[in-house]
Amino acid sequence: MEKRKMLTGNYAAAHGARLARVEVVPVYPITPQTHIMEKMAAFVESGELDAEFVPVESEHSAMAVAIAAQATGARTFTASSSQGLVYMHENLFVASGLRLPVVMAMVNRTIGAPTTICPDLSDSLDQRDTGWIQIYTESAQEAHDMIIQAYRVGEDERVLLPVGICFEGMIISHYMEPVEILDQGKVDRFLPPYRPEHVVLDPDRPMSVHQLVLDDSYYTEYKYQQQVAMEEAKGVIQEVDEAFGETFGRRYGGLISTEMMEDAEVALLTLGSMAPTARAVVSQLREEEDMPIGLVKLRAFRPFPDEELKESLSNLKAVAVLERDVSIGAGGIVYLELAHCLGKKHDSPLLTNYIMGLGGRDVTFEEIKDTALNLFEERDAEVMTNPIRWYQVRGLS
Amino acid sequence: MRNLADTLSRSEIFRSGHALCPGCPGGMIFRWITKALGKDSILSMGATCLALPTGIYPSSVEIPSIYIAMAPAPAAVSGISAAIKVLKRKGRIREDRKINVFAISGDGSSGDIGMASLSGAAERDDDGIYFCFDNEAYMNTGIQRSGLTPQFSWTTSTLKGKVEKKKDLPRIMAAHDIPYVATVSVGYPEDFISKIEKARDMGPGFKYFHIHAPCPTGWRFPESKTIEVARLAVETGFWTLYEVDHGSTRITYQPPKLRPVMDYLQLQGRFEGLSDGNVRELQRGIHEKWEHQITLTPE
Known part of the structure; x- marks a missing residue:
């Protein structure tokens, strides 16, 4: 039992x-x-x-x-x-x-x-x-x-x-x-x-x-x-x-799990403990604001699910990768792999990367909501300016 | 004296075709170890010249072996014997089957980079026999000094001779209070093999062997002189054959009279540049060590 x-x-x-x-x-x-x-x-x-x-x-x-x-x-x-x-x-x-x-x-x-x-x-x-x-x-x-x-x-x-x-x-x-x-x-x-x-x-x-x-x-x-x-x-x-x-009687979706992706124009992509908070943000924006946003939770990082990610993301306008890690001198590690996997095709979504929560800094509902709202503001841009963003670094204005 | 030809197994587990240098004592040592331990053995191979016979396809050794990395041959002994223990309890290996787990690793991998791993396996008293093949430098990479290179020895990283003394690894291992520690030499096969058999027939626990292994390539002597150099190391007191059996130390071969250390040094190019003062210092060190060792022996 x-x-x-x-x-x-x-x-x-x-x-x-x-x-x-x-x-x-x-x-x-x-x-x-x-x-x-x-x-x-x-x-x-x-x-x-x-x-x-x-x-x-x-x-x-x-x-x-x-x-x-x-x-x-x-x-x-x-x-x-x-x-x-x-x-x-x-x-x-x-x-x-x-x-x-x-x-x-x-x-x-x-x-x-x-x-x-x-x-x-x-x-x-x-x-x-x-x-x-x-x-x-x-x-x-x-x-x-x-x-x-x-x-x-x-x-x-x-x-x-x-x-x-x-x-x-x-x-x-x-x-x-x-x-x-x-x-x-x-x-x-x-x-x-x-x-x-x-x-x-x-x-x-x-x-x-x-x-x-x-x-x-x-x-x-x-x-x-x-x-x-x-x-x-x-x-x-x-x-x-x-x-x-x-x-x-319980499934997780294998390599990635996608939620609320139907008709989505933008999506948050994250992994680990930020996923539940991101899920709450996405469902609030969906239910209360009727905003077309979805969530992709990366489960497998190796093997990297390139086909699955291409399939779920390539028709979107913009995707924000939220991650609690960084490769100094490059960017968020998941973002870098995702950017490589999606390539620069004309229909690829715009990508942004939020490096947040490093060293266990709390990542709140409001902060994730902020990244999501940014996505809506930037979704129709020609190119994403300054895509790799250190989120709320103290001492910077 | 026992006649090895009559008592040692005639089956050959270590075969020819290995990639050791001409004159390397490793071939003989590997052959004796495998003869004494038999086919029901599993070998954890560390970083040592002796990794070449198992490490180049096809293996010259007819027993299973695993190499992991430079340092962790002792940890692999722990892993293999832990697995054997649980697989016996679960009936996947017959309970009464005795499988000898042993490791061979070099002086640098045992006493330098792998010291923590070796000390850990000894402190846990995990079951196995560990052989440190001490050719007194990093020989596979081309004769660089290790913590076990003797003082004043030339290596490719101590061109004027090593300043520091040799790390006394067998004494460090004895301080772990393990069931058995033995020093052996390729020049004394009866002593060597009897000690392996003794360790093999003891109950479970960590047993440590320190093999003095003259290296013609690195020590700069003719490849025909390996045994002569090995024996002179012992006859001059430069290397001592002893055992520590459950805490009690015994010298297992006592040279009738210590020969001057120069007899040993002069055969080897690595000691070519020694001054008279260096030789006197080594000689004094041997006398001090020898007196200390005599007091350890009860008889």
Whole structure:
């Protein structure tokens, strides 16, 4: 039976990992992820989860233990944030290069300096080239459900890639929400056990995992296969979301979710915890002002849903990308990818980018409404002037 | 003395065709380790010259192995043995099957970049045997100094000789209070192999081996002299063969009389530029170390 409980995002994610029957759990503490570590340790100690908990001495080792355990045939789970994610960076490439479907809760937090323990998405977005699937979630429930979906996506033989389930520290990790904890029997039917054939350290079938591919041997082909797997993952994420809906009665839309897009002329595009606020803004403008605006929530950042975004956005006049991250010297990371994906065709919508909420600064209903109203003012412009906008920087007029 | 030919497994797990340099002791060492541990083993390979036999297709070693990155060979031991433990509980690996998890990594990867990983796996006492293949510099990248390069040694990053002393990694590992620490040398195979067998037959826990591995390429001596150099290191007291078995230290080979350190140094081009003062300093260091080691031995 499903159970409804008041849970933080961190505990919801930990319950997701427990229900996925993860077998090796190497974690190193870091705020705001630490409650996941504590909860997993408690599950293992109490016997609620039959797993080995490995209290590693660093995030670098956390990922190495996960890689080695997954390569030995165990389903693994870890969690990290911020400096920790950056510290394990080189091993993230190894997990995906060896095609090991490790799953990690990436609890978003800024990267110093300056240091804060508050959220933005720069830490996980910074891992975008490591070959990990990345899914962004907006609530404790979505984090819980997606940890379970992540294993089915990553372990699918068409994919075999590691998966990060991302949610913002403090905002989602620490606030309590009612969460429906899924039923173990149903999860077991939804998620078959991990029985790898492609990479496994088995003395009866010795293989040397991770060799040199010097000179002009097969490095290109290895990378190409990862790219193909990422492309395949687009369909698999969609399929798994549908199957999840059939089993549990809840769907998220797969790569992106679009809301109130019928006859929309403009749209807000965001991800993570800003999505619910943006949704409230869009529905107020729709219902009270009858304004033609919609919402696109980006769920998968890797693989990047270029086709889906083109399809939902190309007939619009203007789109504002609201994001809690920045690539210094360029702009919002999601905006940059979206601009690349939409290109400069004559029917492409005008794009603006609001860099807001950095370092956990609160992003309010009124502020998002302000960006939406700007869209209506600017929707008929020839070109969008000054598209990359640092929203309300103190000390600037 | 035991006759290795009669007691050691005749099956060859380490095969020819590896990519090691001529005269490299690594081939012999790899062969002994795999003979002593057998086919029911899983290897975590670190950054070391010994990664070449498994790292170039096809592998020369007939056991499963994984390489992750420069530092985390010890963490991979933890991951493999954690997985084996849980898979045994769940019946996916037979409970009574003993799989030897072991790691091989270099002096730089063990004692410099991977020190935290090594210390972490030892402190957790995760199950496995760790071999540090100490050829006393970063040899794969072309002979740069490591924390384990001996004092006064030439490397391509210490052209006038290394100023600092060698990091004493086996003593650091012994301070972790792990079940077993052993120093070994390619010049003393009986001592080496008996220690592996001892570690293999102990209960679960982290066991550490420190292998003194003369490198003709980096130490600048003829490739036919590897064993001679290895033996002189021990006969001069430059390298000591001992073990720390559950806290009790024992010197496992005592040279009848320490030979002058010059006998060891003069064979190697890396010590060519040493002054008489440098040699005296090394000799004094050996005597001090040796007296300290004698007091550690109960007999």
